Amino acid sequence: MTFERENLKRLGGYVPGEQPSRAKAKLNTNENPFPPCDAVLRVLAGINGEMLRRYPDPTAQAFRAEAARLHGLIPDNIIATNGGDELLRLALTTFLPPGSPLGLAEPSYSLYPVLAAVHDSPICAVPLEDDWSAPVNIALRWNAAGAKLAILVNPHAPSGRLTSVEELAAVARAFDGVLLIDEAYIDFVDPGIRHNSSALVSDLDNVLLLRTMNKGYSLAGLRLGYGIGPPHLIAPMLSKTKDSYNVDVVSQKVGEAALHHQAEAATSWVIVRAERIRLAGTLSERIRLCAFPGELPACNGDPTELGKGGAAVEWTGDRGDLRQMVRSETASRQPSHLNWHGGRE
């Protein structure tokens, strides 16, 4: 006998990428190859039994204050979440009536349609242009479908293309619902571009930004992310739809320290960007590669050409301490995609 809801019986579920047991960076989920800085590890070492036995702050006020300072905003603009995953789910729970479509771009992060299916909502997936940009009428197409919530990932996964703040603002202005911009990879964008989306949440009433500490701050193990948005979008998630104590005390304290010591994390971003460019150059000698200047490059080609083939292949570069793992990503209009950045054994 089954007790699952009908929409779930039809659903295969989201399968997280393979978890290699060997001590190696896992690049399909973009783990940072470097551990957190010493100042952050000292905060971790300061966690004691007294902190463990007490309930954490249910709204993570100290972490939110630190994030607000970083972005030039106020704590009411911030919600701390159990990974970026929780913010995605909360956005659906809070703003999307079940049965109402979720606006997406196609291709995009493969988790989004799974979240929609769990929520029992269809998707309205608008195909991207050949240069991976969003069509100028994407918001109108979401509106026509009746979408109350839409998600864009920026830089785009799997291509790595960065959409400018001006382009994002135009989409948000034309969209009748809430636009969630998933910035999971934003820390690895070339700072020379001066991409800064924080102003969007002050200027527009329907923009939510997703940030994660997983990648840029080397804290994937902690599950900590946060949302940035106008207070009227943050408040219902903070006081109504999130689990009461959604972020544990370790994540709150270590995450606060990591934001405070952003400069140390940023040194890893410089190295990762440099390795990405170097690797992209090496790979481009073997497979057709398209990279956007200063952004995450995307590899379009057969991953079996890289090495052992299959879903995850291993690649050893010309520096002995570096190994690269890539995972093939199946996109609707490409035979295969590789989504990666640099890693260290």
Add this chain to the structure above:
Amino acid sequence: MTFERENLKRLGGYVPGEQPSRAKAKLNTNENPFPPCDAVLRVLAGINGEMLRRYPDPTAQAFRAEAARLHGLIPDNIIATNGGDELLRLALTTFLPPGSPLGLAEPSYSLYPVLAAVHDSPICAVPLEDDWSAPVNIALRWNAAGAKLAILVNPHAPSGRLTSVEELAAVARAFDGVLLIDEAYIDFVDPGIRHNSSALVSDLDNVLLLRTMNKGYSLAGLRLGYGIGPPHLIAPMLSKTKDSYNVDVVSQKVGEAALHHQAEAATSWVIVRAERIRLAGTLSERIRLCAFPGELPACNGDPTELGKGGAAVEWTGDRGDLRQMVRSETASRQPSHLNWHGGRE
């Protein structure tokens, strides 16, 4: 402008109990007055930067194996969750179609109706008998309402009454949906009673048990709970409806150690039970008190008689290292309720 779903606009939200800033046990959420044992703290101290920068095991296999050993079950019977809160939410997401009623008892834990409202489901709350037992026809009343999921908390909150395994089995057998038994307080039941509900998940196809590490294992700060159930109930939550990486690496490793060292945690349970009995005796001299032998006692009376009055009052017992805090709980048929156990400053 508001973008909230209609059902959320009507909802006040769940307000977690007050978080006292002073170093005092917070008893309305039943924090354990003692920190975790040394063996558990050593595992915490062993968490390093390498573990933080990697994604955690998405299905917490080692923790689930340890929990399965403890309960004489297999890992497929177990799901690790971000606190017991997540299991409650997952049960609604997985088994309750929105709009279909959630079966409850009245009174019960005040979070349940909030979860139903977020899910856009009504509740079917069946009043308990005068002795806080469930009416014999409770399952039939849930069935008549079309409830696909029902929640009973055992020992009952706020009364502390323990329902026997036989009584629970009878309710589950008569109920057409999934019965979730919230055992948040189970560790503090007198072991002399030999209450063991694990067999229910082997004998019945519609029973889920909720356990939390918050109270019994002094890990409220970590947010770790788990569900116990037949594999066909666990699997859809594990592979479809939970967030991909719902439990962080610290919780998985520290929680596994805490279960492994259950005997050390159990020494705190003995002390808490003894203090509870002592405090119940002292309180009963001041207010009308009903306590079930060997169970959590419930205080029925005016909390202002205890001391400073208001929603949270402070009480100093006859041992200088002990302070007791109680929070008034408003139940439908009692002017006030106190829900508490012992704490240490």
